[in-house]
Amino acid sequence: MHPQLNxxxxxxxxxxxxxxxxxxxxxxxxxxxxxxxxxxxxGMGKTTLAHxxxxxxxxxxxRVQFTSDLLPADILGVSVYDRNxxxxxxxxxxxxxxxxxxxEINRATPKTQSxxxxxxxxxxxxxxxETRALPQPFFVIATQxxxxxIGTFPLPESQLDRFLxxxxxxxPDARSERSLxxxxxxxxxxxxxxxxxxxxxxIRLQQAVLAVRVSDALxxxxxxxxxxxxxxxxxxxxxxxxxxxxxxxxxxxxxxxEGRDYVIxxxxxxxxxxxxxHRLRSAQGGAVDVAxxxxxxxxx
Amino acid sequence: xxxxxxxxxxxxxxxxxxxxxxPHFAHLxxxxxxxxxxxxxxRYRLAATRRxxxxxWLLLPLTLAVAAGILVSxxxxxxxxxxVALLVLMTALKTLEAKSRRDFTLxxxxxxxxCICAFLFSQSIPLAAYMPLPLLAxxxxxxxxxxxxxxxEGVLRxxxxxxxxxxxxxxxxxxxxLFPRVPGPLWGIPQDTARGVxxxxxxxxxxxxxxxxxxxxxxxRAIFRGAPPPSATLYWRGPVLWNFDxxxxxxxxxxxxxxxxxxxxxxxxxxxxxxLEPHHKPWLFLLDLPAKVPGIGVLTTDYQALARQPVRQRxxxxxxxxxxxxxxxxxxxxxxxxxxxxxxxxxPRARQLxxxxxxxNGDPLxxxxxxxxxxxxEFTYTLTPPPxxxxxxxxxxxxxxxxxxxxxxxxxxxxMRAAGIPARVVTGYQGGQANPLGDYLIVRQSDxxxxxxxxxxxxxxxxxxxxxxxxxxxxxxxxAAALPAGEPLPALARMEMTWLKRLELGWDAxxxxxxxxxxxxxxxxxxxxxxxxxxxxxxxGDMALWLTGLLTLVVGASAALLLRPxxxxxxxxxxxWRRFQNRLARAGMPPRPAxxxxxxxxxxxxxxxxxxxQIRQIGTLYLQLRYGxxxxxxxxARLQRLVxxxxxx
Numbered sequence: 041m042h043p044q045l046n047x048x049x050x051x052x053x054x055x056x057x058x059x060x061x062x063x064x065x066x067x068x069x070x071x072x073x074x075x076x077x078x079x080x081x082x083g084m085g086k087t088t089l090a091h092x093x094x095x096x097x098x099x100x101x102x103r104v105q106f107t108s109d110l111l112p113a114d115i116l117g118v119s120v121y122d123r124n125x126x127x128x129x130x131x132x133x134x135x136x137x138x139x140x141x142x143x144e145i146n147r148a149t150p151k152t153q154s155x156x157x158x159x160x161x162x163x164x165x166x167x168x169x170e171t172r173a174l175p176q177p178f179f180v181i182a183t184q185x186x187x188x189x190i191g192t193f194p195l196p197e198s199q200l201d202r203f204l205x206x207x208x209x210x211x212p213d214a215r216s217e218r219s220l221x222x223x224x225x226x227x228x229x230x231x232x233x234x235x236x237x238x239x240x241x242x243i244r245l246q247q248a249v250l251a252v253r254v255s256d257a258l259x260x261x262x263x264x265x266x267x268x269x270x271x272x273x274x275x276x277x278x279x280x281x282x283x284x285x286x287x288x289x290x291x292x293x294x295x296x297x298e299g300r301d302y303v304i305x306x307x308x309x310x311x312x313x314x315x316x317x318h319r320l321r322s323a324q325g326g327a328v329d330v331a332x333x334x335x336x337x338x339x340x
Numbered sequence: 341x342x343x344x345x346x347x348x349x350x351x352x353x354x355x356x357x358x359x360x361x362x363p364h365f366a367h368l369x370x371x372x373x374x375x376x377x378x379x380x381x382x383r384y385r386l387a388a389t390r391r392x393x394x395x396x397w398l399l400l401p402l403t404l405a406v407a408a409g410i411l412v413s414x415x416x417x418x419x420x421x422x423x424v425a426l427l428v429l430m431t432a433l434k435t436l437e438a439k440s441r442r443d444f445t446l447x448x449x450x451x452x453x454x455c456i457c458a459f460l461f462s463q464s465i466p467l468a469a470y471m472p473l474p475l476l477a478x479x480x481x482x483x484x485x486x487x488x489x490x491x492x493e494g495v496l497r498x499x500x501x502x503x504x505x506x507x508x509x510x511x512x513x514x515x516x517x518l519f520p521r522v523p524g525p526l527w528g529i530p531q532d533t534a535r536g537v538x539x540x541x542x543x544x545x546x547x548x549x550x551x552x553x554x555x556x557x558x559x560x561r562a563i564f565r566g567a568p569p570p571s572a573t574l575y576w577r578g579p580v581l582w583n584f585d586x587x588x589x590x591x592x593x594x595x596x597x598x599x600x601x602x603x604x605x606x607x608x609x610x611x612x613x614x615x616l617e618p619h620h621k622p623w624l625f626l627l628d629l630p631a632k633v634p635g636i637g638v639l640t641t642d643y644q645a646l647a648r649q650p651v652r653q654r655x656x657x658x659x660x661x662x663x664x665x666x667x668x669x670x671x672x673x674x675x676x677x678x679x680x681x682x683x684x685x686x687x688p689r690a691r692q693l694x695x696x697x698x699x700x701n702g703d704p705l706x707x708x709x710x711x712x713x714x715x716x717x718e719f720t721y722t723l724t725p726p727p728x729x730x731x732x733x734x735x736x737x738x739x740x741x742x743x744x745x746x747x748x749x750x751x752x753x754x755x756m757r758a759a760g761i762p763a764r765v766v767t768g769y770q771g772g773q774a775n776p777l778g779d780y781l782i783v784r785q786s787d788x789x790x791x792x793x794x795x796x797x798x799x800x801x802x803x804x805x806x807x808x809x810x811x812x813x814x815x816x817x818x819x820a821a822a823l824p825a826g827e828p829l830p831a832l833a834r835m836e837m838t839w840l841k842r843l844e845l846g847w848d849a850x851x852x853x854x855x856x857x858x859x860x861x862x863x864x865x866x867x868x869x870x871x872x873x874x875x876x877x878x879x880x881g882d883m884a885l886w887l888t889g890l891l892t893l894v895v896g897a898s899a900a901l902l903l904r905p906x907x908x909x910x911x912x913x914x915x916x917w918r919r920f921q922n923r924l925a926r927a928g929m930p931p932r933p934a935x936x937x938x939x940x941x942x943x944x945x946x947x948x949x950x951x952x953x954q955i956r957q958i959g960t961l962y963l964q965l966r967y968g969x970x971x972x973x974x975x976x977a978r979l980q981r982l983v984x985x986x987x988x989x
Binding site: 300302305306334335338 | 937967969
């Protein structure tokens, strides 16, 4: 295990009980400089996870509740005329932060959604001809209620691809739920957790991810996975080249978390559900079985 | 590498060429291989001291001088011997101007030619067994030349070369078996001259067969269909000799082909296959009396089987003979005169004796009996008879009384003719040595024999073996049994079954197989083999089709193997890992298809706790080698060792 990352995981794990795999995925996503989509029912601890992660990493944290009347300016910021200085002054929106929690992103209109997604991709805000860079690192955690709920604008397929990973938190197990019930909501305690890192440290870690070695043998495996997803009849569409890159980056981050400087097939398999789950569509409709993809492709 | 070839490459090349040169020492005029060796050493010296190669001003005169030398030594530049000498020296000279990769490749190919050329002189098993060595070295050199960074270790080069040569084996076998043969010996090159081959000839004088008996060279080998007949009945008929000049028996007139069957068989024929060593004479040795003569020969009136061409290459033929027969030919006046021919004078005492017998009792059978009784009573069978004077028959019959089969047969026929009974000398081989290891009979030159035939009214020609009257063991057990100890018989013809003889018989069996199936795989053999394989006689077109089909199959199979998923497992670490997985699979832990190496290792370590340390070691090393870093020969060697030593418990 990477010692620093281990500390971070332990610190988050003390707040979010019984969710270690999801915490690891979220951290891997962050280390791979991607954005995370959490899809789950309300009240599962999505906000707490995002907030805790930001706190432990020593990052600035902002939260935006998406609603149907939310406008792009509400996220990005707005220029207001300052009469004293006789010029427009930019008031940065909540997007100018390290960790942005976009809560219930599917409640906002497509216009607002795409404004956020553009920023996620470009990591800068261009308004009225002026480009403003976002702080580094920049990490969006969007949450989404499952699309069956009424009054939502589900993210289109193309937009889903902007998220490096999608995870679900799920109900806690009995023991974790018990301690949760006994100790009360951890939300209030998050503010008091001492940070284990800072923005500069995180950037160094993100650069270390890029240095993790990916051998030819592993690329063979990645290609075999991509190829299978495109040929297998159970998927309507296969994984895109961008998905392949995402898979590689996430596997590199995972390997770093494991304290290795090279990627092994198990790293790929570990991140595969998070990376491929929202990018594949089942030909029969319904949930995509990523495990079947993993089990069907032999490791060369 | 193009400008300054590395020294190690030169070393490899010269070493491989030296190996290819070695067999040529046996047949080249001695200065040729020595000069080639010297040129090679010169090339090495130049490379070692980093001096420039000689220029054309030196190489050109040198080449001309070499050609002139060969011209003088061999009397020409063409032909097998001179051609190979030229190839050897030109290859050596080529190394002196080789500096680019292309030159080196070319020189290696010349080395391959050197290998082939060695087979023009000998196709023996030892040479064939030796040849893979230079082939391997040359191929490994070629691998080294083509390995651009030049960092491949020697062992790996050899392994790669070996793998390549092994891959070529199926194609080689297919071509060997199916490529249409032309009639002729394997190499299509006639022997330069009939070099002193031992064997029977068409004359016989005292001492000629006993000289043959000192040779343990193989005359032929025979395989019987069914159980071999007893040794005493095996008279392999060769030259029949009619004319006697007082000392030497000769065949005399040209033999005439037998127009039709001339004897009555008693009992079923004995069928057998003979593999005859080349003896440069036309006789095909068949058992007395031949019933079926192979198509390459004819049967003459005196029952010699003659091939149309002298036997210049190893020959395999099938034949059948009747060991029990009643010969009932009539004797025409001319033949009777030939069978009674005697020189006008000489050997008076023998003539006198025959006249006396004839006067006492005119019955030819009684005369024969008397003659045999004479031999039986007072004569000694020996390989080293004392020398005979001007009248060899008299000298033998009345003075020395010691002789070998030619003395007995010759003097017997002389006596018969002198007594007015038509008779002739038959030479050939008698008996043979059964090789228990190969289930066939070896007939050596030391089994050469001479016997007599007399013509009797009613009975026709009848075989009389006077040697049997003196030494019955000769025909029952062979020469060695009949001779007293101390006779100069070749060691291999002796009776005792020593380990050495056992070894020799084993080696002979191997040689026989080699002759039959490798060297003797000629057009006839190929046709037989393919006919047995397919059930019908193959046509040329069929053979071409088979060849194409088989080669397509081989190439297709290789392609399928190479293109199948998960292949090639070129990575040696991966090969070692597969071996490790196979071992665990046999121990009841097959890998799951999509299971990563780490997961597999963990599962195996949990399932086989007693081996878990080894398993973890192998797993960790493999992950590092395959996914972790750059190629690492030491690591791979360590992994291979660990896997070799790994036995799941």
